[in-house]
Amino acid sequence: xLKYITKRLLLSVPxxxxxxxxxxxxxxxxxxDPMDMYLEPQRQRQVDxxxxxxxxKKYGLDQPIHVQYxxxxxxxxxxxxxxSFRHRRPVKDMLVEAVPYTLQLTVLAIILDALIxxxxxxxxxxxxxxxxxxxxxIGSLIIYAIPSFWLALMLIMVFSVNLGWFPTSQTRSMHYxxxxxxxxxxxxxxxxxLPVFVMGIAGAAGTARxxxxxxxxxxxxxxxxxxxxxxFREKTVIVKHALRNAMIPIVTIYGMSLxxxxxxxxxxxxxxxxxxxxxxxxxxxxGRDYPIIMATVMIAAVLTVLGNLLADxxxxxxxxxxxxxxxxxx
Amino acid sequence: xxxxxxxxxPPTAALPRLANLAGIVAIFCAIAVxxxxxxxxxxxxxDTTFTVLYDxxxxxxxxxxxVEAWFLMxxxxxxxxxxxxxxxxxxxxxxxxxDYRTWTFHLRPDVRWHDGVPVTAHDVKxxxxxAGNPDVxxxxxxxxxxxxxxxxxxxxxxxxxxxxxxxxxxMVYWPRHLLEGLDPAQFYQWDFWTQPVGDGPYRYVRHVPKxxxxxxxxxxxxxxxxxxxxxxIKFGGENGITELLSGxxxxxxxxxxxxxxxxxxxxxxxxYHQIGPGIPWLQALFWNVRSPxxxxxxxxxxxxxxxDRRELLGALNLPEDLRLTDVLFTGRQYHRGELPPPLAFDPxxxxxxxxxxxxxDGDGDGVRERAGESLSFTALSPPGAAGHAAxxxxxxxxxxxxxxxxxxxxxxxxxxxxxxxxxxxxxxxYWNSVDGQIRxxxxxxxxxxxxxxxxxxxxxxxxxxxxxxxxxxxxxxxDADQEDSIYRNLAPLIRRDLPITFLYPELxxxxxxxxxxxxxxxxxxxxxxxxERLWIEE
Numbered sequence: 001x002l003k004y005i006t007k008r009l010l011l012s013v014p015x016x017x018x019x020x021x022x023x024x025x026x027x028x029x030x031x032x033d034p035m036d037m038y039l040e041p042q043r044q045r046q047v048d049x050x051x052x053x054x055x056x057k058k059y060g061l062d063q064p065i066h067v068q069y070x071x072x073x074x075x076x077x078x079x080x081x082x083x084s085f086r087h088r089r090p091v092k093d094m095l096v097e098a099v100p101y102t103l104q105l106t107v108l109a110i111i112l113d114a115l116i117x118x119x120x121x122x123x124x125x126x127x128x129x130x131x132x133x134x135x136x137x138i139g140s141l142i143i144y145a146i147p148s149f150w151l152a153l154m155l156i157m158v159f160s161v162n163l164g165w166f167p168t169s170q171t172r173s174m175h176y177x178x179x180x181x182x183x184x185x186x187x188x189x190x191x192x193x194l195p196v197f198v199m200g201i202a203g204a205a206g207t208a209r210x211x212x213x214x215x216x217x218x219x220x221x222x223x224x225x226x227x228x229x230x231x232f233r234e235k236t237v238i239v240k241h242a243l244r245n246a247m248i249p250i251v252t253i254y255g256m257s258l259x260x261x262x263x264x265x266x267x268x269x270x271x272x273x274x275x276x277x278x279x280x281x282x283x284x285x286x287g288r289d290y291p292i293i294m295a296t297v298m299i300a301a302v303l304t305v306l307g308n309l310l311a312d313x314x315x316x317x318x319x320x321x322x323x324x325x326x327x328x329x330x
Numbered sequence: 331x332x333x334x335x336x337x338x339x340p341p342t343a344a345l346p347r348l349a350n351l352a353g354i355v356a357i358f359c360a361i362a363v364x365x366x367x368x369x370x371x372x373x374x375x376x377d378t379t380f381t382v383l384y385d386x387x388x389x390x391x392x393x394x395x396x397v398e399a400w401f402l403m404x405x406x407x408x409x410x411x412x413x414x415x416x417x418x419x420x421x422x423x424x425x426x427x428x429d430y431r432t433w434t435f436h437l438r439p440d441v442r443w444h445d446g447v448p449v450t451a452h453d454v455k456x457x458x459x460x461a462g463n464p465d466v467x468x469x470x471x472x473x474x475x476x477x478x479x480x481x482x483x484x485x486x487x488x489x490x491x492x493x494x495x496x497x498x499x500x501m502v503y504w505p506r507h508l509l510e511g512l513d514p515a516q517f518y519q520w521d522f523w524t525q526p527v528g529d530g531p532y533r534y535v536r537h538v539p540k541x542x543x544x545x546x547x548x549x550x551x552x553x554x555x556x557x558x559x560x561x562x563i564k565f566g567g568e569n570g571i572t573e574l575l576s577g578x579x580x581x582x583x584x585x586x587x588x589x590x591x592x593x594x595x596x597x598x599x600x601x602y603h604q605i606g607p608g609i610p611w612l613q614a615l616f617w618n619v620r621s622p623x624x625x626x627x628x629x630x631x632x633x634x635x636x637x638d639r640r641e642l643l644g645a646l647n648l649p650e651d652l653r654l655t656d657v658l659f660t661g662r663q664y665h666r667g668e669l670p671p672p673l674a675f676d677p678x679x680x681x682x683x684x685x686x687x688x689x690x691d692g693d694g695d696g697v698r699e700r701a702g703e704s705l706s707f708t709a710l711s712p713p714g715a716a717g718h719a720a721x722x723x724x725x726x727x728x729x730x731x732x733x734x735x736x737x738x739x740x741x742x743x744x745x746x747x748x749x750x751x752x753x754x755x756x757x758x759x760y761w762n763s764v765d766g767q768i769r770x771x772x773x774x775x776x777x778x779x780x781x782x783x784x785x786x787x788x789x790x791x792x793x794x795x796x797x798x799x800x801x802x803x804x805x806x807x808x809d810a811d812q813e814d815s816i817y818r819n820l821a822p823l824i825r826r827d828l829p830i831t832f833l834y835p836e837l838x839x840x841x842x843x844x845x846x847x848x849x850x851x852x853x854x855x856x857x858x859x860x861x862e863r864l865w866i867e868e
Contacts, residue, residue, distance in 0.1 A: 032742025049765075050473055058467060088393075088518040097540075153572075161576040168576050169569040174542045174562060273566040275387070275540040288742055 001316070005309065012305040019301040020294060024072065027293050028065050034085045034288035035061070059085060072294065082291035086283070091291045094280060099299065101171060102276035105195055105268065106261045110254060112200030113207055118250070120204070121211020126238065128216060137212075140205035148264055152198045152271045159194065166194050169273035195272045199264055203257060210253065214246040221245075248319045255311020259304045378559035378866060380846060382581040382857060383566045383573050388537040390563065392523030393468055397500055398583075398859040399563065402545060403528035404502035407435055407454070410606075412853045414665030416497040420449065420529070430493040430808035437484040440552045443505045444533040451486035454478075456506040458488070465515040493808040505529075531556045531862035541565060557865035563858075570841075574599065580843040581857045587715055590647040593841050600844050602855035603649055603837040610664060611836035613716055614760040615709070615723065616770070619829055620791035621754050623707055627827050631673065632683035634831045636730040638675040642722050643834055646715050649851060652835055656828060657821035658767055660813050664835075665853065668814075670821055672832070680730045691731050698731040706733035709755040710748070712741045716757045719833055723757075751789060759836055764804045771829065772798035775805075792829035 035052045056062050059082075060071055075082060081091035120140065124133045143151075160168040167173065173187050218224060219242050227237045266278030273279075277296050284292035384390065384399065391403045401409075405420040418424070421435040441449045455478045461468035462475065476489045488496060505527055512520055526534050531553070532545035545561040566573055570582035571589055585593070585601075594601045617624040617633075624630055634656070643650045655669040663669060689698035689705050698705040711720035717738060724734045734755070739747065748756045760766060768775050771792055800820050804813055835852075842849060842857050848864035849855050857864065 030743075031746040032740065033746065036742055036745055048473060051467070054467055087389075090519070093519070101540075156569075156572050161572055164576065168572045168578060169566055170541050170564075172538055172541045174538060174544075174564065176538045176541065177536065270568050273569045275565075279567070286740075 001313070005313065008309050008312070012302075012309070015305060016298065016301045020298050021069070023297045024069055024290075024294060025065070027288070027290055028068065030288075032288050034059075034290060037086060037287050055085075059083070076294075076298070081295040084284075084289055084292050086287050086289045086292075091295045094292065095277070095295055095299065098275060098277045098280045101274060102262070102265050102269070102278060104192065105199060105265050105274065105276060106258070108192060108196045109199035109203065109261060109264075110257070112196055113203035113257075114254070115204075116200065117204035117207025118211050118247075120208040122215060122238070122243070124208065124212040125215035125219065133212075136208065140208045143201055144205035144209070146202070148198050148202050149267050149271060151201070152194070152268060155194050155198060156271070167191050169271075171274060195268050195274060199261065199268055202264075203261070207250065207253070211246065211250060214249060215242060218242045218246045244318060248315065251314045251318055252311050255307045255309075255314070258307035259300065262300050262303065378557075379562060380558045380560070380581070380857070380861065380864070380866065381562040381564055381579045382583070383570050383579040384563050384583055384858070385565070385567045386563070387540055387565050388524045388543055390543065391526045391528070391534075392520075393518065398856055400502045401530060401859055402532045402561065402861060403526050403530045403534065404504070405441065405449075405529050406500070406502050408497040410661075412665070414606075414662040420454070420503065424497070426496070426808075430495065431490045432487060433490070433494075433496040434481075434485065434487045435496075437486075438552050439484050441529050442550055443507075443529050444527045444548065444550075445505075445508075446550075447505065447507055448483070449503075449505075449529045450483040451480045452483070453506045454486055454503045455480050456510060457503040458501070460504070460509075460514060460517070461501070463514045463517075466517045468517075493806060495808040495810070503529075532561055535560075551862070553862070556862040558861065561861060574841055574843075580846055582841050583838065583856075583858065585839040585841045587647040587839055590839060590841075598843060599841050600849075602840045602842060602849050602857075603851045604840065604855035604859075605652075605835050605837055605852040606661060606664070610661070610762060612760045612762055612832045613719060613834050613836055614758060615831040615833060616748060616753075616756045616758055616760075616790050617829060617831070618751065618754050618756075618790055619793075620751065621707070622703070623705065623754065626687055628683055628687045629689070629705075630828045630831070632680045632687070632730070633727060633732065634673050634828055635676045635683065636680040636732070637723055637726045637831070637833070639672060639833060640675070642719060645722050646718055646834070648834060648837060652837075652852065654832070654834065656832060657824045658762065658771075658817055659821075660810070660817055662810055663814055663817060670825065673825075673828075677726075677730055684730065684732075689731070696728070696731060697733045704733065705731065706735070707754040708735040708737050709757060710739050710744050710753050711736050711757040712744050713738060716759075720757050723833075749789065751791060757833075760830060760832070764801060768801050768805075771824075772801045774798060775802050790829055792827070794823060794827060797823050797827075 035056055038052055053062075060068050063071070072082065079092070081095070083089065084091055084094060087094065120136050124136045127133050156168050159165045167190065171188065171191050172184075173179075173191070176184060176187055179187055215238075219238075221242075224237060224242055227241050228234075232241075262278070265274075265276060266282060268274065269276045269278040270282055277299065280292060281296040283289070284296070386399065390399045407419060407421050408416045408424070409419050411417050418438070420437055420441060422438045423436045424433060426433045435451075435454075437449065437451055437454070439448075443449055458475055458478060460466055462473065474490050474492060474494055476491045478489070479487045481487060490496065504522075508527055509520070509522060512522070524537060528534070531548050531551045533548045535544040535546050537543040542562050542564045545563070547556045547559050549555045564573070564579055570579075570585060571593070573579045574582050574593070590601055593599050617630050619625060639654050640650055643652055653664060653667060653669055654672045656672045657670055659669055684698055684705070688700045690700070691698045693699065709720060709723075711717050717736075720736045724736055727734050744756060744758060747753050748758055760770070770790055771794075773789055775798060797820065800816055800823075804816050807813060807816075837852065838856065840849075840855055840857055845866055845868055846857060846864055847867045849857060849860065854860050854863075
């Protein structure tokens with residue numbers, strides 16, 4: 001297994017390199033000049049062209065693109081992601097602030113997705129064609145079809161603006177510093193409810209559908225009938241025999257869903273003013289802030305590769321037929 | 331293997347119990363209740379507190395973007411009043427040499443940093459020199475400064491390399507006694523920016539990272555303690571409307587004009603539009619004068635006559651009494667209303683002028699032609715309000731037999747296309763300063779040999795030696811009266827040639843709770859910049 005993981009990690013290096021190289025050239029070759037941010041009407045003062053040229057030189061934007069690429073690659077290899085053109089701060093510092101917020105959202109969304117999706121999928125499968133199954137099926141289809149940004153806005157309108165139950169945005173209350181340790185924890189959780197729910201619920205609807213179908217497939221297998229015929233309790237049949245087999249493809253789906261969750265986080269972070277990687281990227285793309293764009297793309301690529309690797313490892317853990325170790329010679 | 335001898339139960343036994351679900355709901359309710367403020371707390375917090383949503387973070391008092399917020403914390407040398415005249419802030423008076431290259435400022439003796447240390451001319455000198463440090467490369471106009479001489483604690487003289495109105499700098503000054511030991515190479519990362527010690531009307535109290543910063547009125551402020559005791563700047567972006575509607579904030583900045591009608595009809599709020607200060611940006615329709623369609627100024631003027639700019643303001647939810655014009659102007663002329671009126675909306679005249687220019691609708695398809703070529707073109711447009719303006723203009727031109735296609739582009743792409751001359755017409759913000767004017771109308775002035783900095787094929791292609799000469803003379807003076815006079819001479823030339831049609835001034839829209847008083851559109855509408863002059867009226 002260790003050999004397999006090492007091999008996969010080594011293979012992921014050229015993959016990530018390919019992604020960031022393509023992104024670098026696409027971003028830099030696209031029309032538009034990052035220094036144009038100094039010419040925006042939002043700035044009440046305009047910067048002298050002489051200063052803009054000095055900044056362009058400072059950031060190496062006056063160099064040919066291949067030189068810029070090699071310089072960027074060298075710096076990244078040393079752990080230096082450069083300095084944001086807009087914020088004039090090291091990108092590394094900004095990522096250290098933003099990434100934990102995005103991970104909070106995505107990890108909790110995956111957990112919520114799994115908890116709700118798998119549970120509902122099991123209920124639907126076990127109670128196939130019942131009223132509950134039909135209600136859950138229609139409900140999950142509707143939720144799956146709702147765009148997450150619309151759902152987020154509706155939830156904010158109902159639960160924040162009208163009922164005042166949850167905050168409209170941000171990660172903490174304004175009186176956060178005055179709270180006790182438990183109060184702070186609850187406050188953070190309170191702010192997580194709506195964004196995590198929006199991100200998790202759409203995934204849960206898909207998971208529920210998938211789980212239901214897989215479980216029904218497995219429940220019709222002969223070994224399940226055999227287990228029932230041998231007098232096992234239905235709970236044991238479902239949990240110990242059927243569920244474990246039905247879960248195998250679900251594990252793969254979770255590994256593959258990470259890039260979609262990161263993409264979804266961009267929208268949710270913007271709506272909820274959540275200071276994560278997604279919001280950082282949106283601002284950077286509009287302003288051609290190349291160092292931030294490159295760093296966030298690289299992190300997303302690495303997380304996606306790791307997500308897939310994790311899925312494969314978990315796959316081996318839940319399916320005894322799968323082994324990544326070399327076959328033993330007799 | 332021995333089979334398990336358990337009793338077979340119905341599948342429902344495997345389901346989560348309702349009790350567990352109820353428990354989960356109870357936890358969420360507890361979280362919600364724990365997070366909600368009690369009415370008493372809310373009452374207490376709203377008494378003399380002004381809460382505003384702002385797209386920033388705890389570094390907003392640093393040398394980044396939030397110019398308005400700086401002025402809560404730090405003082406500039408001067409500012410502007412509603413008539414566009416400079417007024418002293420950190421300084422009480424000033425004088426300049428006849429060539430406007432030497433300025434002497436006399437600081438107020440009663441201004442102190444929030445830690446009690448007096449603000450001196452040494453702080454000003456040190457700040458300007460720091461801004462010019464190659465490691466800092468601050469984006470304010472420090473580079474015009476040749477040298478600075480401190481005459482005493484309250485007097486300093488700044489020597490500039492060219493004539494300059496030194497009161498126009500958007501510069502604030504920092505406490506030397508707290509910062510001079512810090513590494514300039516780390517300037518943008520200094521912790522000081524998140525816990526600043528300023529000399530402005532409000533002092534820093536605390537901040538919650540990525541959430542808010544709290545300020546309190548400075549009782550020692552030279553102009554007296556501001557009426558509003560406490561200011562909370564809450565950080566946010568696209569969530570302004572929901573924050574406002576849920577009562578979390580009293581004001582939002584940069585509101586989308588599309589939201590204005592709904593909020594304007596809500597009795598809780600008032601809508602304000604801020605212009606300037608100083609020289610305003612204008613939303614403009616750039617004509618590529620090199621294009622055969624727009625080479626004839628008669629056509630450009632005709633198309634301008636076809637657009638009802640007053641109605642356009644209404645369509646964009648902007649105040650319909652804004653000052654409009656077709657000429658270049660100084661900020662002072664704009665504030666005083668000393669502007670020649672714009673070409674009148676007159677579609678009949680537009681049609682007649684197009685006929686005179688040889689454009690007729692011969693085939694009856696609603697679009698004019700001349701020598702087999704139809705009067706049809708593509709206008710580049712950014713998203714947002716300018717995009718809506720483009721749709722309005724498209725309909726207006728259609729009525730006089732002109733077909734305009736709209737191509738929506740990201741602002742960066744659009745600006746690049748216009749700079750390279752790769753366009754027919756474009757909706758673009760225009761910065762009405764001498765640098766902005768020269769950039770588009772006389773780009774040859776920006777290079778020593780007269781060659782335009784942007785390539786000869788770039789820009790709008792306008793070339794009028796008299797306009798270039800007058801703009802060059804603006805650069806040679808900093809005398810406001812003389813500038814006004816030059817712009818009066820420029821006005822008829824620009825109005826005749828009309829290489830750019832100015833549609834409306836760019837405004838910042840603020841939605842503010844009605845309990846906040848003292849704001850007025852369009853020159854005193856920014857609740858952050860003018861906070862020290864506002865008060866709360868329940």
